[in-house]
Amino acid sequence: MHKLSIKDLPLRDKRLFVRVDFNVPLSEEGRVTDDTRIRETLPTLEYAIRNRAKLILASHLGRPKGKPNARMSLKPVAERLRMLLDNVLESSCNVGFSPDCVGIEAEELSTRLESGQTLLLENLRFHPEEEANDESFARALAKLADYYVNDAFGAAHRAHASTAGITKFVGKSAAGFLMQKELDYLGQALQDPKRPFIAILGGAKVSDKIGVIRNLMGKVDALLIGGAMAYTFQKAQGREVGKSLVENDKLALANELLHEANERGVAFLLPVDDVVAMKIENDIPTKTIDGDQPIPDGYMGLDIGPKTIKLYADQIADAGTIVWNGPMGVFETPSFATGTKKIAQAIARNEDATSIVGGGDSVAAVHQAGVADKISHISTGGGASLEFLEGKKLPGVEALNNK
Numbered sequence: 474m475h476k477l478s479i480k481d482l483p484l485r486d487k488r489l490f491v492r493v494d495f496n497v498p499l500s501e502e503g504r505v506t507d508d509t510r511i512r513e514t515l516p517t518l519e520y521a522i523r524n525r526a527k528l529i530l531a532s533h534l535g536r537p538k539g540k541p542n543a544r545m546s547l548k549p550v551a552e553r554l555r556m557l558l559d560n561v562l563e564s565s566c567n568v569g570f571s572p573d574c575v576g577i578e579a580e581e582l583s584t585r586l587e588s589g590q591t592l593l594l595e596n597l598r599f600h601p602e603e604e605a606n607d608e609s610f611a612r613a614l615a616k617l618a619d620y621y622v623n624d625a626f627g628a629a630h631r632a633h634a635s636t637a638g639i640t641k642f643v644g645k646s647a648a649g650f651l652m653q654k655e656l657d658y659l660g661q662a663l664q665d666p667k668r669p670f671i672a673i674l675g676g677a678k679v680s681d682k683i684g685v686i687r688n689l690m691g692k693v694d695a696l697l698i699g700g701a702m703a704y705t706f707q708k709a710q711g712r713e714v715g716k717s718l719v720e721n722d723k724l725a726l727a728n729e730l731l732h733e734a735n736e737r738g739v740a741f742l743l744p745v746d747d748v749v750a751m752k753i754e755n756d757i758p759t760k761t762i763d764g765d766q767p768i769p770d771g772y773m774g775l776d777i778g779p780k781t782i783k784l785y786a787d788q789i790a791d792a793g794t795i796v797w798n799g800p801m802g803v804f805e806t807p808s809f810a811t812g813t814k815k816i817a818q819a820i821a822r823n824e825d826a827t828s829i830v831g832g833g834d835s836v837a838a839v840h841q842a843g844v845a846d847k848i849s850h851i852s853t854g855g856g857a858s859l860e861f862l863e864g865k866k867l868p869g870v871e872a873l874n875n876k
């Protein structure tokens with residue numbers, strides 16, 4: 474990685490501002506119901522504390538739209554963080570909380586911090602200036618610290634005050650361990666993948682994945698398409714797709730992409746059979762239709778069929794690098810979840826490959842299938858990982874100092 478790492482910063486007795494992603498779900502009573510995102514930053518936090526930095530942590534939570542909102546306070550996160558850090562460090566940890574992320578109180582609390590102590594700031598998005606990447610707000614955040622670390626990969630595709638603006642006003646800016654891991658895995662896949670390199674793309678819309686398809690076309694050996702997206706391609710090729718979800722304004726583009734794949738010699742695989750039904754409802758009658766047959770009127774394609782599962786699983790078994798983003802069907806409804814689950818299992822079986830799974834639905838599917846520990850890298854940023862795969866520069870990464 475060509476960006477500075479937290480290991481390149483002088484930490485002892487320094488105030489270190491760490492942008493984390495503590496955007497965790499809270500219950501009605503304000504309890505953290507899933508602390509995965511907090512636990513994922515622990516290696517970075519533990520390293521900084523053991524190296525005697527004074528830690529200032531900042532995050533967004535939910536969408537408070539630029540106004541304070543008690544239901545989106547990070548206060549409950551401070552308590553959970555304290556428990557988790559106590560565990561990791563095997564000693565009682567000091568985690569304070571600042572009721573605002575900028576201003577006199579935050580400044581006083583940050584200057585009073587002792588080495589090895591932690592201060593969590595209140596939700597950055599209580600201020601509209603955060604998302605506007607406002608310069609004076611970025612300066613106000615920077616006042617709290619000497620150095621900056623970004624460990625919030627999930628927010629790195631946004632140029633906000635805490636992910637981009639702040640870096641102009643602190644000593645040096647570096648990547649945390651979680652950020653580094655994301656960039657290493659995704660970067661390696663794009664720059665020097667073990668071959669064959671395949672990408673499996675699914676989900677509802679072609680339009681969301683055009684950039685990824687275009688960029689990956691020059692890098693992968695095969696693209697495997699599933700989900701509703703497949704029907705836009707099939708309709709473009711002249712198949713009757715019944716009432717399957719189709720983007721009619723993307724048919725010409727779909728043909729262009731198919732043509733481009735052909736020119737470049739990239740295998741562009743579409744489903745060879747589909748599970749269809751009249752409604753999206755569990756346990757309703759379904760049919761399996763071959764891909765060279767029309768989907769009957771009144772029916773829609775809701776999952777890939779068994780032949781497609783086998784075809785895709787064979788490709789996955791032979792791959793050296795696998796990137797997966799987007800479900801193969803309406804996986805939220807158990808009757809149409811088989812394709813997505815089988816793809817997750819097939820990826821898990823190829824333990825020799827580097828496998829990268831991104832996007833909320835595919836990540837959920839990997840957990841539901843119970844194979845998360847068999848995946849090389851589960852990305853913590855759906856939007857950020859897609860933009861990375863599109864070949865875009867992420868503002869939160871660009872803002873960090875080069876080595």
Ligand code: AMP
Binds near residue numbers: 677776804805
């Ligand atoms: P995306 O956000 O584009 O990754 O799309 C994810 C959504 O696509 C999920 O909610 C799936 O239920 C939905 N989806 C996947 N396959 C289909 C399909 N064949 N028909 C309708 N929706 C689908």
